[in-house]
Amino acid sequence: MDQPLETVVLAGNPNVGKTTLFNALCGTVEKVGNYSGVTVSIKKGEFYSPHGRKMALIDLPGCYSLEGGSPDQQIAEQVLLGKDPTYGTPDLVICVLDASNLERHIQITLEIIELGLPVIIALNMVDMAEKSRLRLDPVKLSEELGVPVVPIQANRGKGLTELKQAMRHPLPIAPGAKWKAGDPAARRAFGLTVSQLAARRSSIHSSRLSDRLDLFLLHPIFGWFFFIGIMFALFWSIFSFASIPMGWIESLQDFLIGSVQGIMSEGDLRDLITQGVIGGVGAVVIFLPQILLLFFFIGLLESSGYMARAAFLMDGFMARVGLSGKAFLPLLSSYACAIPGVMATRTIDSAKERLVTIFVAPWMSCSARLPVYLLLVPMLLGGSEGGVKQALIFLSIYVVGTLTAFVVARILRGKLGDDETKSHFLLELPPYRLPQWSYIFRHVLDRGWAFLKNAGTLILGIMILLWAATTYPKLESDDPAKVLAHTVVGRVSHFIEPVVAPLGFDGRTGTAILTSFAAREVFVGSMAQLFQVEVTDDELETRTHIRNSLAAEKWPDGRPMFSAAAVISLLVFYIYALQCLPTSAVVARESGSWKWAVGQFLFMTLFAALASLVVFQVAKLFGLA
Amino acid sequence: MQETDWQTWAALAVVLTTVVVFALRARRRKSKSGCQSCGSDKSCE
Numbered sequence: 215m216d217q218p219l220e221t222v223v224l225a226g227n228p229n230v231g232k233t234t235l236f237n238a239l240c241g242t243v244e245k246v247g248n249y250s251g252v253t254v255s256i257k258k259g260e261f262y263s264p265h266g267r268k269m270a271l272i273d274l275p276g277c278y279s280l281e282g283g284s285p286d287q288q289i290a291e292q293v294l295l296g297k298d299p300t301y302g303t304p305d306l307v308i309c310v311l312d313a314s315n316l317e318r319h320i321q322i323t324l325e326i327i328e329l330g331l332p333v334i335i336a337l338n339m340v341d342m343a344e345k346s347r348l349r350l351d352p353v354k355l356s357e358e359l360g361v362p363v364v365p366i367q368a369n370r371g372k373g374l375t376e377l378k379q380a381m382r383h384p385l386p387i388a389p390g391a392k393w394k395a396g397d398p399a400a401r402r403a404f405g406l407t408v409s410q411l412a413a414r415r416s417s418i419h420s421s422r423l424s425d426r427l428d429l430f431l432l433h434p435i436f437g438w439f440f441f442i443g444i445m446f447a448l449f450w451s452i453f454s455f456a457s458i459p460m461g462w463i464e465s466l467q468d469f470l471i472g473s474v475q476g477i478m479s480e481g482d483l484r485d486l487i488t489q490g491v492i493g494g495v496g497a498v499v500i501f502l503p504q505i506l507l508l509f510f511f512i513g514l515l516e517s518s519g520y521m522a523r524a525a526f527l528m529d530g531f532m533a534r535v536g537l538s539g540k541a542f543l544p545l546l547s548s549y550a551c552a553i554p555g556v557m558a559t560r561t562i563d564s565a566k567e568r569l570v571t572i573f574v575a576p577w578m579s580c581s582a583r584l585p586v587y588l589l590l591v592p593m594l595l596g597g598s599e600g601g602v603k604q605a606l607i608f609l610s611i612y613v614v615g616t617l618t619a620f621v622v623a624r625i626l627r628g629k630l631g632d633d634e635t636k637s638h639f640l641l642e643l644p645p646y647r648l649p650q651w652s653y654i655f656r657h658v659l660d661r662g663w664a665f666l667k668n669a670g671t672l673i674l675g676i677m678i679l680l681w682a683a684t685t686y687p688k689l690e691s692d693d694p695a696k697v698l699a700h701t702v703v704g705r706v707s708h709f710i711e712p713v714v715a716p717l718g719f720d721g722r723t724g725t726a727i728l729t730s731f732a733a734r735e736v737f738v739g740s741m742a743q744l745f746q747v748e749v750t751d752d753e754l755e756t757r758t759h760i761r762n763s764l765a766a767e768k769w770p771d772g773r774p775m776f777s778a779a780a781v782i783s784l785l786v787f788y789i790y791a792l793q794c795l796p797t798s799a800v801v802a803r804e805s806g807s808w809k810w811a812v813g814q815f816l817f818m819t820l821f822a823a824l825a826s827l828v829v830f831q832v833a834k835l836f837g838l839a
Numbered sequence: 840m841q842e843t844d845w846q847t848w849a850a851l852a853v854v855l856t857t858v859v860v861f862a863l864r865a866r867r868r869k870s871k872s873g874c875q876s877c878g879s880d881k882s883c884e
Contacts, residue, residue, distance in 0.1 A: 481846030486853060505877070551879040581877050661877050668875045675857045682854040733875060796874050 219260070219270040221301055222381065225294060225326060226310035227319045228276030229644050231338040233257070234653075235310055235368040236273040239378075243656045245554070247516035248644050249525070250276065251543060251561035254286040256293065256301075264378050272301060275560070280325050285568075286560035294326060303331075306385050308377070310336045313343035313350055313365070314645075316409035324405050327359065328395045332386045335363040336377055342645065346422060348413045355412035360389035369650050424645040428523070437527050444520070445612070448511045450605035452584075456503035463503075467496040482685065489743060490681030491674065497742035497760060498735050499669050501585040502662060508581050509661045512550050513654040519646045521546060526641055535620045536627030538562075539641060541571040545619070548578035549612070552797045556804055566630045572801055573626060573814055574619035576792045579612050581661075582734040586788045587611060589738050593761050593781050615789045668733065676732055677739050684743060694746070703744065717787070717823065718780035718830035718839065720769070731793045779833030783826040790822035 224232040228250035237244055240259030245252055257273040274293055275286035289298075296303035309323040327333055337352055344350070356363040362380040366373030380386070393404035431437050471488050478484040515521055524546060529539030540562050548555030555575045562568040579587070591607050680703070689700035698704045706728075707721025714724035726740035738760075745763050767775040792798070792815050802811035833839060873879060 478846075481844055482850035483846035483853075486850045509877075551874050551877045553874045553879045582874075661879075664875075664877050664879075672875055675861055678854055678857045679861075682850075685850075794874070 219268055220305040220385070221270045221272060222306045222308060223272045223274060223293060223301075223304040224308050224310055225274050225290065225322065226276060227278055227312070227315075227322060227642075228252075229642065230276065230310045230312040230319060231368045232276065232310045233273055234650070235308075235336060235338065235366070236271060237653070238368050238371050238374055240271055243653070243660055244273065245657070246650065246653060247521065248519040248647050249516065249522040249543065250642055250644075251286065251540075251558060252516075254289075254557050254560040256289060263381050263383075264375070265382060267383070269381070272304070277322065279322060280329075283563045284561050289560075294329065294331070306332050306334065306381065308334050308336050310338050310368075313337045313340045313413065314346055314348060316355075316413045317406055320405045320409050321402065323359070324391070324393070324401050327361070327389055328391050328401075330388045332388045333359075333361045334377070334380050334386060335359070335361055336368075336373075337363055337365045338368050340365045340373075341367055342647075343413065348415055351412050351414070355408065358392070358408045358411060360392070362386055369653075422645060424519070424643075427646060428643070431520070431523050432526060437523075441524060441527055442609075444515075446605055446609055448508075449608040449612075450602065451511065452504050452507050453588075453601070453604050453608070456507055459503040460500055463496070463500050467492055467500070470496075485685070486678065486681050489746075490677050494677030494680065494739035494743050495669050495674050497739045498585055498673055499666065501588055501735070501738070502665060504584055504588060505581055505665050506658050506662045508584060509550060509658045510654065513657055514649050517647065517649040517654060519644045522641060522643050526643065529641075531620075535624040537567055537571060537623055541567060541623075544571055545575060545578050545616070548575045548580060551580050551582075552576045552578070552794065553800050556797065556800050559804065566627070566632075569805055569810070570623050570626045570630065572805055573810075574623045576794070576797055576814070576818065577615045577619040577622075577790065579615050579789060580794075582794065583788055585735040585738045586730075587785065589741070589760065590781050590785050590788075593765060593776060594778060611785060611789060614786075618790070668735075672733055673736055673739060676729055676736050677743065680729060680740055680743055716830070717826040718777070718783040718834075720767075720775060723784070727787065734788065734793050737788075773839070777839045779830050779839040782833060782838075783830035786829045787822045787826040790818060790825055792818035 224236055226232055229248065229252070231246075233244050233246045233253050236242065236257060236259060237246065239261040241261075242257075242259055244257050253273060253275045255275065259271045259273070260268055261271055262268055272293065274290040277287040277290045280291050280294065292298045293301050293304065294307070307326050309326060311319045311323065323333065323335060335355065337350070337355070340350060350365065352363040352365050364373055364377045364380050366377055368374075394400040431440055470492050474484060474487050474492070478487075515524075521543065525539045525542045528542045532539055532542055541559070543561070544555045544558035546555075547558050552575050555578065556572050559568045559571045559575070562571060587608065591604050591611075594607060595601075595603055683702040683706075684698065684704075686701060689697050691697050691700075699708065703722070703725055707725050709721070710724040710728070711721035714721070714727070719727070722744040723741070726737050726744055729740045730737035741764065742760050745760075745767060764776045765774070769775055798811040798815050801814060802808045805811065830839070
């Protein structure tokens with residue numbers, strides 16, 4: 215019979231490198247970043263000791279003490295106190311400490327020692343400490359606390375062998391507290407004394423590079439210029455750098471279509487493969503380079519330490535809408551995906567502030583909206599790609615979503631009233647660090663693979679079904695409009711057109727919107743199929759052809775169907791609509807109620823429809839339709 | 840009666856298989872909550 219695995223727990227303050235150590239020991243790619251609160255849930259993995267013994271490793275959210283109030287800290291406390299039935303009492307706790315901040319970070323270790331648990335200290339980021347002229351004495355620290363101390367550099371894998379050696383059997387025994395246990399003042403005084411003995415600061419004081427950079431990056435005026443500049447550069451890069459790999463994907467798509475047409479005779483199966491599978495799925499996959507670039511740049515911002523600065527800059531602004539800077543980090547995370555954004559609200563102490571942040575998080579435009587924006591934005595500027603204007607429109611789209619989120623948060627916060635637990639924004643500004651390139655590339659590949667997997671499963675399936683719906687039942691006629699009107703899609707479009715027409719859309723666009731409730735990016739493939747985009751042999755033609763085809767569409771009275779007003783109306787719909795079932799599922803779990811998730815879905819969908827209606831009708835008044 | 844060529848039958852078989860796979864996946868994936876678009880949060884607790 216298998217023996218239960220020994221449980222090793224990683225604990226410590228936020229942003230000390232626990233998850234980096236977890237990834238290094240278990241070979242996983244759990245999310246890391248250079249700011250507090252990246253890990254908000256328990257991560258479980260397995261690793262082998264040098265003696266071949268399999269051990270369970272648990273990565274806890276960071277916490278400053280065992281008396282914290284936010285949900286992520288409560289999770290950590292429950293495990294350390296042995297109150298979590300899933301994990302029981304830990305067999306060993308590895309306290310990860312940032313060697314540069316021993317005074318502050320040693321306190322949680324002392325609290326864990328008071329619990330009577332066996333402890334090993336992993337003294338992380340020793341390179342940074344030495345650079346800031348600290349003379350570390352791990353032996354002294356070990357003697358004073360009575361626990362093994364191992365200096366490590368988790369991001370480079372240094373010291374891991376020594377750390378594993380320290381976990382050899384028998385496991386270290388629980389040390390006794392050398393201070394008056396349970397007395398916070400005695401604990402603090404002891405921690406201060408020990409940290410001064412174990413990390414001596416050089417008498418020569420020099421301001422760190424991080425401090426000098428912060429003089430500019432956190433400046434009340436220049437800091438904002440830099441923040442806006444960096445966001446603009448991000449969007450400009452997404453447009454500019456991706457065009458070459460997009461060309462490769464298009465060439466591959468053309469080649470595949472040409473090959474199928476060369477091998478197969480005309481018929482339904484050939485149409486299904488060329489129009490439904492390659493055309494429909496290809497219309498979405500073509501945006502893979504931009505998705506990868508977005509995650510790459512977000513990874514750079516997260517690992518450099520700038521995210522925490524952005525939250526610091528936003529704190530004053532956030533206070534005006536009834537939230538704190540703590541709420542800004544989950545909102546920033548939501549630009550990549552709303553799910554980790556909603557999860558990251560666990561760092562917020564105040565329950566009501568947390569609910570409000572969860573409610574508005576999906577309005578931060580996530581990566582799934584990117585293909586839709588990339589299809590529509592160039593249509594506003596005559597179809598050409600790249601350039602400053604498109605980057606500016608892109609930036610505006612993100613600003614519109616964000617500002618609406620803040621306004622709604624302000625109103626909701628006022629309605630919910632004050633909280634019993636006040637949320638205090640205490641932000642530790644980490645030093646700027648060079649990005650962990652290997653992690654970023656693995657993370658980007660992970661996300662890219664997930665995007666492709668989704669394209670090869672969910673989107674492929676929807677494209678096949680949509681092809682069938684645009685093909686059957688068949689009508690023998692030479693008029694393509696009559697043929698389409700006879701199909702399932704034709705009938706559905708005819709049915710919903712009166713509802714979507716005031717928003718500036720015809721029935722086919724309405725149908726494409728309906729299909730995108732499965733996943734937003736499906737919209738692009740659906741539009742490609744519903745408007746019968748033909749893939750040509752000419753390079754760069756396919757992608758622009760979708761837009762050209764849409765631009766050439768006309769209403770029966772001869773007006774262009776995709777006027778500036780209609781395109782803006784579509785963009786507005788996609789900025790606001792919540793078309794993501796997994797997000798609703800996570801919202802229900804995190805808020806503890808399906809009512810909150812259903813309410814959010816209905817509110818956002820109705821809001822999106824109303825906003826589209828208003829925008830289109832106003833634009834029509836100005837002659838843009 | 841008009842003869843339906845093999846490509847039509849094959850295309851219909853693909854469509855039918857897709858419907859069945861979707862139905863089976865919907866039953867199996869009820870409890871999962873990760874983002875399919877980007878793979879975020881596959882195992883949050």
